[in-house]
Amino acid sequence: MGETVRVVIHALLIALVIRTFLFQPFNIPSGSMKDTLLVGDYLFVSKYAYGYSKYSLPFSPALFDGRIWGSEPKRGDVVVFRLPREPDVDYIKRVIGLPGDRIQVLGGVVHINGVAVKREKIDDFVEIEDGRETRTRRYRETLPNGVSYSTLDLYENGFYDNTPVYEVPQGHLFMMGDNRDNSTDSRVISQVGPIPMENLVGRAELLFFSIEEGERAWAFWRWPWSIRWSRLANIVR
Template identity: 85%
Template sequence: MANDNKGGLGETVRVVIHALLIALVIRTFLFQPFNIPSGSMKETLLIGDHLFVSKYAYGYSRYSIPFSPNLFSGRIWGAEPKRGDVVVFRLPREPDVDYIKRVIGLPGERIQMIAGQVHINGVPVERERITDFADTEDGRQVITRRYRETLPNGVSFTTLDLYENGFYDNTPVYQVPPGHIFVMGDNRDNSTDSRVLSQVGPIPMDHLVGRAEVLFFSVEEGERAWAFWRWPWAARWSRIGSLVR
């Protein structure tokens, strides 16, 4: 009986180790879960959204590996992101911090904001006013101007404009360096992104973690995803399974 118990314990340990190894491989090379802690990507992504990021989309760098060991430089099987991709990256000035934004500018391009409209290489991005976005903050309803932007490659998405003539609605021309991308949040007046050179600036390709793909869970702002007993009214069921675009 004692030997049977030891054998059963050993089998359990092996199963747990195998499961952890499989999870590590999936997280490192295939998909990694992330949650959205801020409103910088509203309305595309909301606080409380949980999503999977594909690690293989742009190849692998040191930031693809847990704890980011400095084992190699550059990217293995690297691929350049497409304009309009929603990407997770490590902040250049704080490599332990993950950010999520949308790719607006590619290497060598010139990006500028003029009166709240993005210009790429001197050409304004198509921008159409659509119905306002209604949100709830601190128990009160907030109405925000909403636009549909269409990038030169046809990628279309909505952006929010909180303030007329916001701080970064008019900027100098940003030159995207080789090997870098220029990223912005969809909530234009509430996003610290590549427009803020002192904090973010252009993002080196090596700092890309992956591309946002699909929402696997979502809860209302202020709720906790692990509080399963609150799911019936706290989960945003309609968002679960939706693709990130």
Template identity: 75%
Template sequence: MSVTTEKKSEGGILETLRVVAHALIIAVIIRTILFQPFSIPSGSMKDTLLVGDFLFVSKYSYGYSRFSIPFSPPIFSGRIWGAEPTRGDVVVFKLPTDNSTDYIKRVIGLPGDKIQMLDGVLHINGKAVPKERIDDYVEYDAGRPIRVPRYKETLPNGVVYETLDLVENGFYDNTPVYEVPEGHYFMMGDNRDNSTDSRVLSAVGYVPYENLVGKAQVIFFSVEEGQHAWAFWNWPWTVRWSRIFNTL
């Protein structure tokens, strides 16, 4: 091999490395400042979010904290360009008891609110949130349909969403009054009987403002539970086409 050929080969490798490095830097910037992809591993937000959904979370919606940065380095505290979440937002946050774990729930209580469940009805500041029975949610187990009671809730600010009621008189259908501290939020899953959320003070509890990662915006891909997103040869049968580009 001639010296010229060797130099061209080295130059090609260096150029490839530069392109890869630039692509990684751009990806990190986009992930940190704009959007971060997340996948849904559990059914705690059914039927708003299903296992196998992939969604984009906007990092800019509530400003930036150290949890906006990959690996959450403790380089600063609080939030930069902070904005308060709205009641009813679907939010990704770092678990207060384990800052390495991401959770996704709905914002139910704002700082200073009093939250309580009574006979399966959500109460905010002493007032019952309107709850209307709608058509059942139907899922299948080995081809056998399973019907789950479904309700429509309307929060005081007009946000409407659906909840599931797996168990009548479930464990967290009656709770004490939770008083949300300043600088914290009360999160709940839409699948009320299958969600470890702020009602479980020892596991989740009140979520600090700093722990908010971002707001769930849109489902960009979805496959049936138990299927792999990378198995593109199965997509015609496993992709939930009707869920793609659904906004939240």
């Protein structure tokens, strides 16, 4: 009995160390990152990618300010972070602007420091719900550093398809969701705005599980039909 207790305690300590310093599981609760990430995706976030802040620790204790062994994210990274106004909730978006950048959206096209980001139309994103097919315009966006990914365009002249110029403060990042008309991100100054480096939790790395929207992950008897098998073990880009 004593040996079993020791094994359990050791296992819990190892799991705590891994979750705190190496990898944290995270699930996707909304469609703001479609089609890169879907509702029902489960992924691992690397905690060490950008160093450590109080948000790296369980319950976010205020033991220190800033980041330890910090490194700046690259443009295009998919990042989990905490909002300054809602520090208990995890958000996930893509890094579009770095400190000192000027970001603007004109006609749905992102401009970085006055230069339009390359954007080309690709095949529509298709979803089937209750037997009905829904098609959404999809574009391939390529950032100045060569990072390429797809974005969705739900509406012509959406609310944030034309914005003022946002200047990214030092020590902050400008985040945007890939589902551009269905993402509350740094374009919404009153709710999100630029994100302090201290608020980063980690970088999205690997999809380890994915289940159809509306299904329950614990309903293992439905897995043969409910798991999105083609998404398992995909690298997040």
